[in-house]
Amino acid sequence: MDLRIFTEPQQGATYDDLLRIAKATEDNGFDAFFRSDHYLKMGDVSGLPGPTDAWITLAGLARETSHIRLGTLVTAATFRHPSVLAISVAQVDQMSGGRIEFGLGSGWYADEHTAYGLSLPPLKERFDLYAEQLEIVTGLWETPVGETFSFDGQHYKLENSPALPKPAQTPRPPVIIGGGGKKRTPQLAARFADEFNLPFVDAATAAAQFERVKAAAGEVGRDPKEITWSAAQVVCVGRDDAEVARRAAAIGRDAEELRQNGIAGTPGEVVEKIGRYREETGITRLYLQVLDISDLDHLDVIASDVAPKLD
Numbered sequence: 001m002d003l004r005i006f007t008e009p010q011q012g013a014t015y016d017d018l019l020r021i022a023k024a025t026e027d028n029g030f031d032a033f034f035r036s037d038h039y040l041k042m043g044d045v046s047g048l049p050g051p052t053d054a055w056i057t058l059a060g061l062a063r064e065t066s067h068i069r070l071g072t073l074v075t076a077a078t079f080r081h082p083s084v085l086a087i088s089v090a091q092v093d094q095m096s097g098g099r100i101e102f103g104l105g106s107g108w109y110a111d112e113h114t115a116y117g118l119s120l121p122p123l124k125e126r127f128d129l130y131a132e133q134l135e136i137v138t139g140l141w142e143t144p145v146g147e148t149f150s151f152d153g154q155h156y157k158l159e160n161s162p163a164l165p166k167p168a169q170t171p172r173p174p175v176i177i178g179g180g181g182k183k184r185t186p187q188l189a190a191r192f193a194d195e196f197n198l199p200f201v202d203a204a205t206a207a208a209q210f211e212r213v214k215a216a217a218g219e220v221g222r223d224p225k226e227i228t229w230s231a232a233q234v235v236c237v238g239r240d241d242a243e244v245a246r247r248a249a250a251i252g253r254d255a256e257e258l259r260q261n262g263i264a265g266t267p268g269e270v271v272e273k274i275g276r277y278r279e280e281t282g283i284t285r286l287y288l289q290v291l292d293i294s295d296l297d298h299l300d301v302i303a304s305d306v307a308p309k310l311d
Contacts, residue, residue, distance in 0.1 A: 001278060001310045002031040005299065006073055006232055006287040010038040010051050010112075015060060017293055018052065022061050024296045025068055028303035032069035032101070033061065034287060037076060040112035044252070055088045062096035070096060073197065073232060073287060074103035074178065077129055078113065078120055082136040082156060090141065090167040098168035103176035103197070104137070106130040127184050129155045134175070134192045139163075141172035176230075180209055189227070190216035197287070199232035200261075203280035206231055210281065230285035231277065236264040237301050247298060251291040263288065267305035274310060 005025040009018055018035065025033040037054035041047030054072050061070055070092075075085070093100040106126045107113070113120040121129065132153040143149040143163035151158040167173050177189045178197035186209075189196050196213050198206045214224040236251070236258045238244035244265060248255040258264035263273055263286075274286060290298060 001274065001283075002230075002285040003302070003307055003310070004032040004034055004069075004285065004287045005030050006034045006036075006289045007293055008036045008038070008042075008289065008291060009057070009293075010036060010041050010047065011043075011045050011291065012041070012047050012049070013052065013293055014049060015052055015057060018057055019061065019064060021290070021293045021296065021299070022065055022068070022070075024299050026065050028299050029307070030068065030299070030303065031285075032071065033065070034071050034073050034101075034103075037072045037074065037079065037103075038109060038112055039079075039118075040109065040115050042109075055085075055092060058100070059092045059095055062092050062099065065096075065099075067099070069099050069101055071101035071176065072103045073199070074105035074176065076105055076107035076109075077133045078107035078118055078126065082133040083140065083158060083161070085133070086137045086140040087165065089137070089173065090165045093167035093169055093173050094165065096168070098173075100167070100169070100173045101176055101195070102137075102173045103178070104130070104134060105177075105179065127181075131184075131188055132156050134177075134188060138172060138175065138192060141167055174228075180205070182209075182212060186212040186216035189213045190220050190222055193227055195228040195230055195285070197230045197232060199287070199289075200234070201231075203277050206277075206281045206283070228285055229281065229283045230287065231281065231283050232287035232289055233277075234258065234262040234264075235270075235288035235290060235298075235302065236262060237267060237270050237298065237306060238265075239301060239305070240266060247292065247295065250295065267301070267309070270302075270306050271309045274306075 022033045039051045140163045148160040149163040174194035176195045177193040217224045245255045
């Protein structure tokens with residue numbers, strides 16, 4: 001089981017805050033450090049000092065870490081032109097020595113679009129735009145050096161692009177797609193996803209969506225075994241019940257509620273819950289959403305008392 005640390009910097013974090021937890025992620029032997037890509041806080045927090053850009057952050061971390069994977073859950077297709085995005089991610093992949101994983105979604109958080117003057121089209125149009133972005137970004141990366149890439153879509157047109165720069169990974173960084181849509185999401189995942197992720201859902205919901213993606217993969221002649229199946233859950237682990245309660249309170253949650261709806265409890269409880277979730281869904285990778293990024297001891301507990309017991 002790959003364990004990855006997943007953060008939400010829009011809730012309030014500087015680059016230095018993220019650097020500290022990314023280095024702790026690496027020092028503790030976790031597989032990867034991921035962050036959200038949002039420009040506005042959510043819920044009753046100050047959000048100070050304000051948002052940090054996901055790909056600028058990852059560029060910095062690419063130079064200040066050595067072996068953990070780095071990526072987004074997930075970049076919104078509404079934030080950046082796909083050609084610019086392809087260039088940025090390729091460069092960060094080069095800067096990291098080939099450690100980037102690229103999560104892309106359609107975009108959803110209306111308030112952040114309004115706050116920063118970004119367009120959020122209706123859902124159907126947004127998915128059309130999202131599908132074109134996937135085609136363009138992967139197409140630019142996969143075009144052989146010396147050849148050009150063109151695209152004539154409803155939302156984007158590219159003519160004879162040199163399709164440069166190339167990422168360090170060949171033919172491209174892994175693409176992560178996720179979400180619970182029952183038709184178009186599985187279809188896009190079947191075509192483009194190296195990994196399919198479902199965040200914050202119960203095992204039965206995850207298993208049902210994984211089956212839809214597997215069926216869609218079969219329809220396009222793709223072996224579902226080529227896709228990595230993953231989930232994301234908020235994490236709250238303590239050496240005893242008092243520490244669990246303290247960590248839950250620090251993120252404004254109730255310990256018992258988190259035990260029901262997240263990965264929470266003492267190490268033994270958490271190992272059992274992860275094992276049961278894995279058995280019911282078939283996941284091989286789990287993103288642990290750490291909401292108090294100042295609590296680096298939390299990572300130490302997971303690394304020492306949970307990770308070694310997951311075979």
